[in-house]
Amino acid sequence: MDVRENEPLDRYTSFRIGGVADCLVMPGSTESLVQALLVAREEACPVTVLGGGSNLLIADEGVRGMAVRIGRRLNRITWRGATVDVQAGASLPALAKQALQRSLSGLEFAAGIPGTVGGAIVMNAGAHDGDMARLVQWVEAVHRDGHVATFGAAACRFRYRGSRFLDEDGWIVTRAVLQLTPGEPAAIKEKMDAYLGRRRRTQPLGSRNAGSVFKNPPGDYAGRLIEAAGCKGWREGQAEVSTLHANFIVNRGDASAADVLKLIQRVRAAVQERFGVTLELEVGLIGFADRAKGIGV
Secondary structure, eight states: OEEEEEEESGGGSTTOOOOEEEEEEEOSSHHHHHHHHHHHHHTTOOEEEOTTSTTEEEOTTOEEEEEEOOSGGGOOEEEETTEEEEETTSBHHHHHHHHHHTTEESOGGGTTOOSBHHHHHHHTOEETTEEGGGTEEEEEEEETTSOEEEEETGGGOOBTTBOHHHHSTTEEEEEEEEEOEEOOHHHHHHHHHHHHHHHHHHSOTTSEEOSOSBOOOTTSOHHHHHHHTTOTTOEETTEEEOSSOTTOEEEOSSOOHHHHHHHHHHHHHHHHHHHOOOOOBOSEEESOOHHHHTTTO
16 A cells, blocks of 8 residues: 655646645555555544546645545456456556457447546446446445445446445445456447547547536536537636537646636536526536535536
8 A cells, every 4th residue: 555645636637736635545455445444534534535536626725634546556457258357446448448359348438538447437437328337237345434345236326427436425436347248349449449539539638637527417418508608718727618628628737726616617607697507517526615516516
């Protein structure tokens, strides 16, 4: 287990934004995570879970107490035929690539989605009519009080961009078993290439961003509403609403978390005023005051 004090968190997020954590813990096993959580509980130390950092905005003030990053130290992947037992810190695109190499279908949608398997499960990540909920057999998670539990697919309560692990703050996903389907390699690759090509054409993949900022409202697309409200290209400091895809905010240099948050609030207000639609955040906010969290996480 890697433990670092007074650790800058900007290097651990795709936004490259974020203050300092009092203590950053990067566990290498479920057991070491349990150990860290028990120590935090004994010392009455608050715990914040970062995951892989691909869909997070961390406050400039940083994180007090213990921050837990589920990443490369917890990334084992074990294949058993069409079933894969995968730890939460494994890369989702890397897992999709391995599935292709084994002629297994089901993860084509994940080829271009950055982040970890654990984060994808928490958010029920998806695209192109696919999502994690369709693949999960069961999930292992650690509660912040230190006990470990497993949840079948139904018990995970998956929904559009959410699950019980997003709703119930006490759980940290550590491992999952996914069921894929044997397929034709050429067809799987064709789908993955098509999805990746579309992402490259329509999303600012080479920039510092945290993916889709807002969830799509029922029957519509957040990006369409934001663009129609005239928000493309809006800026706060070095934070900009992408001119390629309006549901992305990009860090053009040294944008602060405060810049990004102001831009999120402006965009949300513009869409509300123009269309009467309240956009809900897909990006997670960490280290902000309660009033900031109230904008739609």
